[in-house]
Amino acid sequence: MQYTIFEKRPPLCKRMENGxxxxxxxxxxxxxxxxxxCVTLPFVFISCLLLPLSCSGGxxxxxxxxxxxxIISILNQGKKYSIEGxxxxxxxxxxxxxxxxxxxxxxxxxxxGLNNIGIIKYINxxxxxxxxxxxxxxxxxxxINNKRLIADxxxxxxxxxxxxxxxxxxxxxxxxxxxxxxxxxxxxxxxLRLNNIGxxxxxxxRLDEAIALFNxxxxxxxxxxxxEEIAINLSNIGGVYxxxxxxxxxxxxxxxxxxxxxxxxxxxxxxxxxSNIATIYKAMGEVDKASDYQQRAEKIYKIxxxxx
Numbered sequence: 053m054q055y056t057i058f059e060k061r062p063p064l065c066k067r068m069e070n071g072x073x074x075x076x077x078x079x080x081x082x083x084x085x086x087x088x089x090c091v092t093l094p095f096v097f098i099s100c101l102l103l104p105l106s107c108s109g110g111x112x113x114x115x116x117x118x119x120x121x122x123i124i125s126i127l128n129q130g131k132k133y134s135i136e137g138x139x140x141x142x143x144x145x146x147x148x149x150x151x152x153x154x155x156x157x158x159x160x161x162x163x164x165g166l167n168n169i170g171i172i173k174y175i176n177x178x179x180x181x182x183x184x185x186x187x188x189x190x191x192x193x194x195x196i197n198n199k200r201l202i203a204d205x206x207x208x209x210x211x212x213x214x215x216x217x218x219x220x221x222x223x224x225x226x227x228x229x230x231x232x233x234x235x236x237x238x239x240x241x242x243x244l245r246l247n248n249i250g251x252x253x254x255x256x257x258r259l260d261e262a263i264a265l266f267n268x269x270x271x272x273x274x275x276x277x278x279x280e281e282i283a284i285n286l287s288n289i290g291g292v293y294x295x296x297x298x299x300x301x302x303x304x305x306x307x308x309x310x311x312x313x314x315x316x317x318x319x320x321x322x323x324x325x326x327s328n329i330a331t332i333y334k335a336m337g338e339v340d341k342a343s344d345y346q347q348r349a350e351k352i353y354k355i356x357x358x359x360x
Contacts, residue, residue, distance in 0.1 A: 116156050123149050123161040130168060135280075137319045137356040139172050146172075163189045163201045167208055174212060183212045203232035203241050207248060214252055223252050240281075243272035247285060254292060263292045283312040283321055290328065303332045323352040 130145030146168045153161030170185030190205035210225030226248045233241035250265035270285035290305030306328045313321035326349035333342035 119152065119156040120158055120161070123152050123156075123158060126152065127161070127164050127168065134168070134172065135316070135318050135320075136359075138359045139175065140359070143169060143172055159192055159196050160198060160201065163192050163198070163205070166192075167201075167204055170208055174208070174215070179212050179216055183209065186212065199232045199236045200238050200241065203229040203236075203238065203245070206232070207241070207245055210248060214248075214255065219252050219255055223249065226252065239272060239276055240278065243269045243276075243278065243281060246272070247281070247288065250288060254288070254295070259292050259295060263289060266292065279312050279316055280318065280321075283309045283316070283318070283325075286312070287321075287325060287328065294328075294332065299332050299335055303329065306332065319352050319356060323349045323356065326352070 126145050126149040130142045130149065133139070133142035133145065146165045150162055150165035150169075153159070153165060166185045166189040170182040170189065173179075173182035173185065186205050186208040190202065190209065193201040193205050206225045206229035210222045210229065213219075213225060214222035226245055230242065230245040230249070232238075233245055246265045246269040250262045250269065253259075253262035253265065266285050266288045270282060270289070273279075273281040273285060286305045286309040290302045290309065293299075293305060294302035306325055310322065310325035310329065313325055326345045330342045330345035330349060333339075333345060
């Protein structure tokens with residue numbers, strides 16, 4: 053499947069070979085003490101992914117429902133650690149999920165793992181490595197024609213492009229992702245993409261359009277009770293009001309976001325909310341309150357840095 057609005061990518065096999073070699077270097081497969089035994093592993097892994105054969109004896113790979121459930125459980129555990137701010141532990145779980153997914157030819161698990169690892173690299177500011185993971189995930193998603201996962205991968209690529217300042221291409225990717233979400237009826241994905249497009253509009257100075265999309269996303273997330281994304285929507289709306297100079301409105305939305313993040317025990321979100329509130333109080337001239345909120349934020353940032 054080709055997308056004329058997106059740049060041409062290298063062939064899947066070549067990208068997968070590069071991606072798997074990189075993945076293995078990041079795990080213990082390339083430990084010097086194991087190097088000799090593992091020299092052919094990248095090619096074995098590629099055959100597991102692309103061919104209906106197992107890694108031993110040419111037997112057919114069985115997609116075990118129990119194995120898939122285990123992989124989903126591992127991915128969910130990784131997401132739990134990610135929310136807690138323990139990114140190194142989350143990364144371990146995602147890598148384990150990918151290894152197990154290869155072993156049972158569960159390509160959806162490989163894609164989810166790659167996207168989640170890419171998100172951690174994105175959070176850590178390693179945009180090039182994140183882009184590599186997202187593009188590999190996209191090509192596997194295209195190969196199996198999983199439109200939900202295509203949308204996720206496109207959206208993730210769009211976030212990297214936005215962070216790098218390539219807003220027009222970022223917008224193309226987010227809109228492409230939104231089209232796939234709408235085609236498959238992925239309500240969660242639609243809310244996510246509307247929020248991401250709103251973020252791009254905000255960067256472009258299109259504040260009224262941005263706040264309209266944040267509110268549209270908020271309505272969807274409230275209808276499906278997606279509290280983590282509700283907090284993000286509220287924080288983004290607060291950010292628009294801050295840029296507009298409506299500090300009281302901004303404070304209201306930041307505090308609402310903080311309440312939800314506290315309830316979720318989402319430490320990264322709490323720290324961001326506290327910093328945002330501190331900024332507003334400082335702009336209002338309430339220096340003591342600003343200092344109090346900023347100190348609370350910095351304590352959490354310090355804990356997060358230690359657990360990474």
